[in-house]
Amino acid sequence: MNHENDLVARxxxxxxxxxxxxxxxLARRSGLSKQTLSKIEQGSGNPTVETLxxxxxxxxxxxxxxxxxxxxxxxVQRHDEGGWTTTxxxxxxxxxxxYGSGYVRTLVLRLERAAGQxxxxxxxxxxxxxxxxxxTGRLRTGPLTEPVDLxxxxxxxxxxxxxxxxxxxxDRVVAHMVTTLPQVRQISPTxxxxxxx
Numbered sequence: 001m002n003h004e005n006d007l008v009a010r011x012x013x014x015x016x017x018x019x020x021x022x023x024x025x026l027a028r029r030s031g032l033s034k035q036t037l038s039k040i041e042q043g044s045g046n047p048t049v050e051t052l053x054x055x056x057x058x059x060x061x062x063x064x065x066x067x068x069x070x071x072x073x074x075x076v077q078r079h080d081e082g083g084w085t086t087t088x089x090x091x092x093x094x095x096x097x098x099y100g101s102g103y104v105r106t107l108v109l110r111l112e113r114a115a116g117q118x119x120x121x122x123x124x125x126x127x128x129x130x131x132x133x134x135x136t137g138r139l140r141t142g143p144l145t146e147p148v149d150l151x152x153x154x155x156x157x158x159x160x161x162x163x164x165x166x167x168x169x170x171d172r173v174v175a176h177m178v179t180t181l182p183q184v185r186q187i188s189p190t191x192x193x194x195x196x197x
Contacts, residue, residue: 009043011066015059017145030058079153095155102182109175113168120163127182128160137173
């Protein structure tokens with residue numbers, strides 16, 4: 001699987017699931033076969049420019065969005081997968097690295113099991129990422145379309161700019177959570193005399 005096919009696969013699947021659209025419905029709207037779409041979503045297809053245009057129109061996004069990193073895939077590191085590095089009198093376990101500057105919010109999250117299903121959390125600003133490390137208990141978290149179950153010592157990173165949820169799988173959960181949002185300077189169009197831009 002090459003990088004471009006992997007990127008298209010991830011984006012087509014994400015946009016389709018966000019729209020609660022079945023593979024059959026996407027096939028109907030795009031005029032492509034379910035087999036072709038299945039190969040694209042698995043990253044084994046090699047879509048043409050025309051195919052990307054049809055998919056973009058069916059998903060109501062510009063075709064170029066299918067070739068652009070949008071959000072981030074869910075990343076999970078289990079408690080027994082991380083390596084510890086010892087330096088002097090301390091040890092550290094690297095969970096994740098995200099580059100760039102912007103808004104960073106760090107907190108400790110305490111949750112208790114609710115009687116019913118926890119309410120979905122509305123999407124935050126585009127580019128928002130949640131990074132969660134479970135300290136105690138078991139937690140189901142992540143996008144509504146791609147939830148992951150985490151135990152103490154597990155770490156996950158997922159996009160917060162789509163609907164997501166945190167739900168206790170034990171009576172109580174304590175987790176360390178960092179929310180990041182890239183700060184991108186917005187440039188307004190310059191309006192010249194006469195109303196032209």
